[in-house]
Amino acid sequence: MNIQKDAGPQLLREKRYAFFLDVDGTLAAIQPRPDEAFIPKGVIENLQKLAEVNDGALALVSGRPLVELDQLAAPLQLPLAGVHGAERRDIHGKTERISLPETVSSELSALLTEAVARMPGTQLETKGMAFALHYRQAEQYQQAVLELAEAMTHRYPMLALQPGKCVVELKPQGVNKGAALKDFMQQAPFAGRTPVFIGDDLTDEAGFNAVNAMDGISIKVGEGQTQAAYRLSDVEAVYHWLNQTLLQLYQDDKTSVRSQGYESLSSRI
Numbered sequence: 656m657n658i659q660k661d662a663g664p665q666l667l668r669e670k671r672y673a674f675f676l677d678v679d680g681t682l683a684a685i686q687p688r689p690d691e692a693f694i695p696k697g698v699i700e701n702l703q704k705l706a707e708v709n710d711g712a713l714a715l716v717s718g719r720p721l722v723e724l725d726q727l728a729a730p731l732q733l734p735l736a737g738v739h740g741a742e743r744r745d746i747h748g749k750t751e752r753i754s755l756p757e758t759v760s761s762e763l764s765a766l767l768t769e770a771v772a773r774m775p776g777t778q779l780e781t782k783g784m785a786f787a788l789h790y791r792q793a794e795q796y797q798q799a800v801l802e803l804a805e806a807m808t809h810r811y812p813m814l815a816l817q818p819g820k821c822v823v824e825l826k827p828q829g830v831n832k833g834a835a836l837k838d839f840m841q842q843a844p845f846a847g848r849t850p851v852f853i854g855d856d857l858t859d860e861a862g863f864n865a866v867n868a869m870d871g872i873s874i875k876v877g878e879g880q881t882q883a884a885y886r887l888s889d890v891e892a893v894y895h896w897l898n899q900t901l902l903q904l905y906q907d908d909k910t911s912v913r914s915q916g917y918e919s920l921s922s923r924i
Contacts, residue, residue, distance in 0.1 A: 689719075701897045788822065804816050
């Protein structure tokens, strides 16, 4: 799909929306190490307000585990899809998980730990039901990391390979952000709304495809080929979009908007 134009809040009019947002590279700027990422306080405030005015129809959809998403979004307790949908928590706090057999998980952890030790600068992130091989600090090992991950999918056919930005992940087959979005859209408060998904990475393409199939709004952050229909330039543009979207959706009641402090958020981000 060709990019139509830059995304703008004018897209969102006269409909009931369900918002889905990726985290790293979308709500949180990419950092040298995953544990250094953060979502600015003003952005968290915007997320809270956007959730409130949409009856809770806002979820984070990420490759991170739920526990990390809660830490990044604290004090919010949002619906979440973690590990690309292998973990999912609904609006009521009910959590579903797809796990690997314990023998597979332990064997894979040992094999990957040994292999990563031979590639200085790479990092193994263990997520329980998935494993991420980071090489942002050692890009010379990109091909070696990819070959290692491919070898693991041949050894364990229940695994699927998911490339990302300076990372390759191994996760259970059938797990992706598109499937997670579809599951959310079957449940309140998301059901019956028009989905809006913002993401930046190859891991988000399945989500874009799912949203496009539901006649929703798909927004790619940054450059690169994509199935998304619209684009925002970078993380700062996402912050501005969230702020302006709050104003745009409720422009017919600007007095109420001002009373809730939306117009001052841009200066605090």
